[in-house]
Amino acid sequence: MATKQDRTLPPTVEDLGLLTRWARVAFAVRCALRALSPIKDYWTDSPLGHLIILDRAAEAARVAAELGSEQHLPPNLVQEINGVVAAQRSSASNSRHALATLHTVLSVASAFRTTVYQHIAGPDDASWAFDAGVNSAAARGEQAAYQEAKQNHLDLNAYRVWDDSDPETARRLATETATASMWKDFDRLLDQATAEQWTDNTPVPASFFALPLSSEEPIHSVEDSQTAAIAIPDERDIAQLPRLARVALVARATRRLTNWIRSHPSGPIDPYRLALDAHHSRVEEAAITGLLMDFATPNLDDAVHAIGEMYRSFHGTRSEQANALETIAAVAACIRAAVQATKTQSASDTLAVLVRAVDAMKTRHALSLSPTAPAALAAEISNDIRMLRRLADTQHWNDRSRIPEWVVYQSLWANEAPDGWPGAAAERKAFPGEPDLASLPRWYRIAFWARCARRIQPLFKALRPESTPDEEATIERAVSITEEAAKTAHEPQDAEQAAAAIRNLVQDATNAFKSPSAPEVRAITVAHVAEAAVLSTQSSGKSIAFGGDAVAIAAASPGDQKTKDGLLAAMRHDFERLYSLATSSTDDAVPASFFDEPLWPYGEPERWPGSQPDALEMKPISIYFDANEFTPQDVAGFIKRLSALYQSIGGDELVIEDIELLDPALVLEPVGPVGGDA
Amino acid sequence: MSDPNLSTYGDGCNEADSPKMIRVDVSGKDPRLFAKLRRTLIQSFNRVLDLSIDRTQGTTVNDELKDIASAAFDAAKAKLAMPVVQVEEIQANIEKTYAEARVALTIARKQGAEAHAQVIDNELKQLRLSLAATKAMLVGESGEEAILLGKQIDEFVRMLKELNLV
Numbered sequence: 001m002a003t004k005q006d007r008t009l010p011p012t013v014e015d016l017g018l019l020t021r022w023a024r025v026a027f028a029v030r031c032a033l034r035a036l037s038p039i040k041d042y043w044t045d046s047p048l049g050h051l052i053i054l055d056r057a058a059e060a061a062r063v064a065a066e067l068g069s070e071q072h073l074p075p076n077l078v079q080e081i082n083g084v085v086a087a088q089r090s091s092a093s094n095s096r097h098a099l100a101t102l103h104t105v106l107s108v109a110s111a112f113r114t115t116v117y118q119h120i121a122g123p124d125d126a127s128w129a130f131d132a133g134v135n136s137a138a139a140r141g142e143q144a145a146y147q148e149a150k151q152n153h154l155d156l157n158a159y160r161v162w163d164d165s166d167p168e169t170a171r172r173l174a175t176e177t178a179t180a181s182m183w184k185d186f187d188r189l190l191d192q193a194t195a196e197q198w199t200d201n202t203p204v205p206a207s208f209f210a211l212p213l214s215s216e217e218p219i220h221s222v223e224d225s226q227t228a229a230i231a232i233p234d235e236r237d238i239a240q241l242p243r244l245a246r247v248a249l250v251a252r253a254t255r256r257l258t259n260w261i262r263s264h265p266s267g268p269i270d271p272y273r274l275a276l277d278a279h280h281s282r283v284e285e286a287a288i289t290g291l292l293m294d295f296a297t298p299n300l301d302d303a304v305h306a307i308g309e310m311y312r313s314f315h316g317t318r319s320e321q322a323n324a325l326e327t328i329a330a331v332a333a334c335i336r337a338a339v340q341a342t343k344t345q346s347a348s349d350t351l352a353v354l355v356r357a358v359d360a361m362k363t364r365h366a367l368s369l370s371p372t373a374p375a376a377l378a379a380e381i382s383n384d385i386r387m388l389r390r391l392a393d394t395q396h397w398n399d400r401s402r403i404p405e406w407v408v409y410q411s412l413w414a415n416e417a418p419d420g421w422p423g424a425a426a427e428r429k430a431f432p433g434e435p436d437l438a439s440l441p442r443w444y445r446i447a448f449w450a451r452c453a454r455r456i457q458p459l460f461k462a463l464r465p466e467s468t469p470d471e472e473a474t475i476e477r478a479v480s481i482t483e484e485a486a487k488t489a490h491e492p493q494d495a496e497q498a499a500a501a502i503r504n505l506v507q508d509a510t511n512a513f514k515s516p517s518a519p520e521v522r523a524i525t526v527a528h529v530a531e532a533a534v535l536s537t538q539s540s541g542k543s544i545a546f547g548g549d550a551v552a553i554a555a556a557s558p559g560d561q562k563t564k565d566g567l568l569a570a571m572r573h574d575f576e577r578l579y580s581l582a583t584s585s586t587d588d589a590v591p592a593s594f595f596d597e598p599l600w601p602y603g604e605p606e607r608w609p610g611s612q613p614d615a616l617e618m619k620p621i622s623i624y625f626d627a628n629e630f631t632p633q634d635v636a637g638f639i640k641r642l643s644a645l646y647q648s649i650g651g652d653e654l655v656i657e658d659i660e661l662l663d664p665a666l667v668l669e670p671v672g673p674v675g676g677d678a
Numbered sequence: 679m680s681d682p683n684l685s686t687y688g689d690g691c692n693e694a695d696s697p698k699m700i701r702v703d704v705s706g707k708d709p710r711l712f713a714k715l716r717r718t719l720i721q722s723f724n725r726v727l728d729l730s731i732d733r734t735q736g737t738t739v740n741d742e743l744k745d746i747a748s749a750a751f752d753a754a755k756a757k758l759a760m761p762v763v764q765v766e767e768i769q770a771n772i773e774k775t776y777a778e779a780r781v782a783l784t785i786a787r788k789q790g791a792e793a794h795a796q797v798i799d800n801e802l803k804q805l806r807l808s809l810a811a812t813k814a815m816l817v818g819e820s821g822e823e824a825i826l827l828g829k830q831i832d833e834f835v836r837m838l839k840e841l842n843l844v
Contacts (some may be wrong), residue, residue: 014736034720066791136804191746191827227828260821283679394802463684495795507686512707536679592725593722596718596721596722596725597718598714598715598718600714604714618703618705618709618712618713619716619822620703620704620705620823621703621704621716621720621823621824621825622701622702622703622704622706622717622824622825622826623702623704623824623826623827624699624700624701624824624825624826624827624828624829624831625699625700625701625702625827625828626698626699626812626829626830626831626834626836627698627699627700627768628698628828628830629812629827629828629829629830630700630827630828632768632771632772633771633775635702635772635775635776636771636772636773636775636776636779636806637775637804637808638704638808639704639772639779640776640779640780640783640801640828641801641802641804641805641808642704642719642723642803642805643704643779643780643781643783644722644797644798644801644805645722645801645802645805646706646715646719646721646725647783647787648720648722648792648798648800648802649715649719649722650704650710650711650715651711651712651719652705652707653706653707653714653780653783654704654705654706654707655704655705655706655707655782656702656703656704656772656773656776657703657704657705658701658702658703659700659702659769659772660700660701660702660765661698661699661700661765661766661768662698662699662700663698663699
C-alpha cells in the first residue's frame with residue numbers, strides 16, 4: 001500500500017484491492033463525481049445528452065453502492081455510457097478542453113464499470129476512475145490557467161490557480177488537490193471497512209457520499225457568499241433525537257423540497273413528481289405511525305430513471321428546463337436517501353439526507369430561483385432539530401414514541417420562506433386531527449375551540465343580515481364564557497344556559513326559514529360552533545362531537561379556497577401555539593395573553609366580515625403626560641415601551657401622530673373691566 | 679407670563695400650580711394593522727397596568743375619574759392647546775428622542791428573533807416599572823380610550839370638570 005510519503009501518486013491496484021467490493025465502487029464514484037461536478041459549470045457547450053448520461057451513470061453507481069446491489073441499474077445505461085466514451089474518443093483533439101472532457105467521461109465510465117462488471121473488473125476500474133479523475137482535474141486546471149492568462153476573468157476557485165496562471169503550476173496544483181482528496185476517501189473507507197468488518201456484500205453508508213468532495217475549496221463555482229453561511233447540524237445533535245423524531249426531521253426537510261417540486265410548472269414530469277411525493281408520504285407516515293411499511297423503491301427507481309430519460313431529450317446546451325430537471329433529479333436522490341434513512345433511522349443516514357437536501361438547493365435552477373435557498377433550508381433544519389428536541393424533552397418521547405401528526409405537518413418555514421419559493425404559502429393548511437387535539441390539556445383544548453368560535457363569529461351577522469342585536473349578543477356570550485373558562489380553568493355555571501339560548505336562537509331562525517339558503521345554513525353552523533364551544537367547558541362536554549365540527553367550521557367560511565386555507569392555517573397556528581404553551585399539568589389555565597394574540601397570524605382573508613376597520617378602530621390613542629413630572633425624554637421613553645408592547649402582540653411599531661401641550665390656565669374668564677371704560 | 683387682566687379659574691387654583699399636560703397621539707405605522715390590533719393593545723396595556731399598580735401605595739386614581747370619556751379630552755384640547763411657539767421645543771425633543779428609540783428597536787429586530795424578543799422583554803419590564811412609579815389610568819369608551827399618566831392627573835381632571843370641559 002502506498003505510504004504517506006508517496007500519496008502524491010495514485011493508489012495502486014494492490015491498494016484498491018484492500019477495499020471491499022462496494023467500497024471500491026464508492027471510491028470510484030467519488031473520483032468520478034469530482035471530475036463530473038465542476039465540468040457542468042466549466043464545459044458550457046457540452047452536449048446535454050452526454051452530461052445526462054454521465055450524471056445517470058454516476059448516480060446509478062452510487063445507488064448500487066448504497067444498496068449493496070446492482071439489481072436496480074437501468075438496463076440500457078451500459079450501452080449509453082459506452083456510446084458517450086466512443087463519441088468522445090472519436091471527437092477528442094489534443095486540446096486541453098477535449099482532454100478534460102474525455103478524462104471526465106472515462107472516470108465516470110470506469111466508476112460505472114466497477115459496478116456492472118464486478119465479476120471481471122475489480123480494482124483496475126477503480127484505479128482507472130482515479131487516474132481519469134485526476135487527469136481530468138489536471139487538464140482542466142491547466143486549461144483554466146491558459147484561460148486565466150488570456151481572459152483574466154474566469155472563476156478558477158476549484159483549482160486554486162487564481163494567483164498563478166502558469167499552466168504547469170496549475171496542473172500540478174490541480175493534480176495534488178484531486179489526489180489528496182481521493183486518498184482521504186480511500187483512507188476513510190478502509191478505516192471504516194476494517195473497523196466494521198465489511199465484506200464484499202456490505203453496502204456503503206449514504207453518509208459517506210454526503211461528505212464534501214473536497215476538503216479544500218468548494219468545487220462548485222456557483223456557490224456564493226450566502227451559501228457560505230450554511231450550517232448543517234452536527235451528527236451528535238441528530239443522535240440525541242429519538243428515532244422517530246429523526247424520521248420526522250427527514251420528512252420535514254424533504255417535504256420542503258417535494259412541495260417545491262409539486263408546484264413546479266413543468267407538466268411532463270407529473271408522474272415522476274407524484275412518485276416522489278408518494279415515497280415522501282411514506283416517510284411522513286412512518287414518523288407518525290411508527291410503522292415501517294413497504295419501503296421497496298421500484299417506483300422511485302422508475303421515477304428517477306424516467307427523469308433521466310427526460311434529460312436525454314435535451315441535446316443542446318443547458319436550458320432552464322434542463323436545469324430544473326437537474327434539481328428534480330437531486331431531489332429524487334434525496335428522497336431515495338430519505339427512504340433509506342427511514343429504514344435505518346440512524347443519525348448518520350439522517351445527516352446524509354439533510355446534506356443532500358441542502359445540496360439539491362445548490363443546483364443551478366434552485367439558486368437562480370432563490371440564492372438564499374440553501375442557507376434558508378439549513379436554518380429551518382436547525383429550527384426543526386431544536387423544536388423536536390424541545391418536544392422530546394417536554395413530552396418525554398423515547399425511541400418508540402410516535403410523532404404527532406401536527407408536528408410533522410406544521411409550518412415548514414418558521415422564518416420566512418426564501419424569496420419566490422413556490423408553494424410556501426400553501427404549506428400552512430393542514431388541520432390538526434382529533435388525536436392531536438386530544439393531546440392538549442383540557443383547558444387548552446377549550447381555548448382552541450374558543451378561538452375557533454371567536455374567529456368565525458363575524459360570519460354570523462354577515463351571513464344573516466336580519467340577525468338582531470340580541471342574537472349577536474347570545475353568540476358573543478357563549479364565546480366569552482368559553483374564553484373565560486379557559487383563562488381561569490373553572491367550569492362556568494352558566495354554560496348550559498348560554499348553550500340553551502343558542503339552541504333557541506337556532507330554533508327560531510330555522511322556523512323562520514321558508515327555504516333555507518346556503519348563507520343561512522352557514523350562519524346557523526356558526527351558532528352551533530359557539531354552542532359546542534361553550535358546552536366543551538363542561539366536564540361532561542362534547543369535545544369529541546365538537547371535533548367533528550371542524551369540518552363545519554371550514555364549511556362556514558365564505559367558500560373560496562383561499563379563505564378556507566387562511567382559516568385552517570390560523571387554526572393550525574393556534575394549535576401549535578397552545579401545544580407550545582401547554583405544561584405537563586392537565587388542569588392548568590391557559591395564559592390570558594394567548595387570547596390577545598392576533599386571530600389571523602398570516603393575515604385576515606380578503607372580504608372577511610369586519611375586515612374593513614371602522615373609524616373608531618383607526619383612531620390614534622391619546623396619551624396625556626403630566627408635564628411637571630415627565631420630561632420630553634420620559635415621554636419618548638414611555639412611547640417606546642408602549643411600542644414594544646405593540647410589537648409583542650404582532651404590531652409593527654407606533655408612530656407619533658400629534659403632540660400638544662395643554663394648559664387649563666389658558667381657559668380665561670374676564671372678571672371685569674380693568675382700567676378705563678369698557 | 680400671564681396677563682394681569684385675566685383671572686385664573688377657581689378657588690384653590692392659581693396659575694403657577696396649574697398642571698400642564700402633554701398630549702401625544704400615537705397610532706401604528708401600518709394603519710390597517712393598527713386598526714386590527716388597537717383593541718388588543720389597549721387590553722394588553724390594561725393588563726400591564728393591573729400588574730403594575732401597587733394598590734397599597736395608593737398609586738391608582740379615584741374610581742370616579744375612570745368614567746370620564748376620552749372624547750371629553752378631545753373637546754377640551756382645542757381650548758387648552760398652548761400656542762405653537764411654546765410647544766415647538768417640547769415637540770422637537772420628544773420626536774427626536776423617540777426617533778432614536780425607534781432606530782434601536784429596528785436594529786434589534788434585524789438582529790434576529792431572539793435578540794428582538796430580549797429587547798421587547800426588557801422594554802416591557804421598563805413599562806411596568808414606569809407605570810408603578812406614577813399614577814396611571816385608562817379612560818374612555820372602547821375605541822376612544824386615552825391613557826393618563828402623572829401624579830397630577832386627578833388634579834388635572836378636577837380642573838377640567840370645574841371648567842365644564844368634561
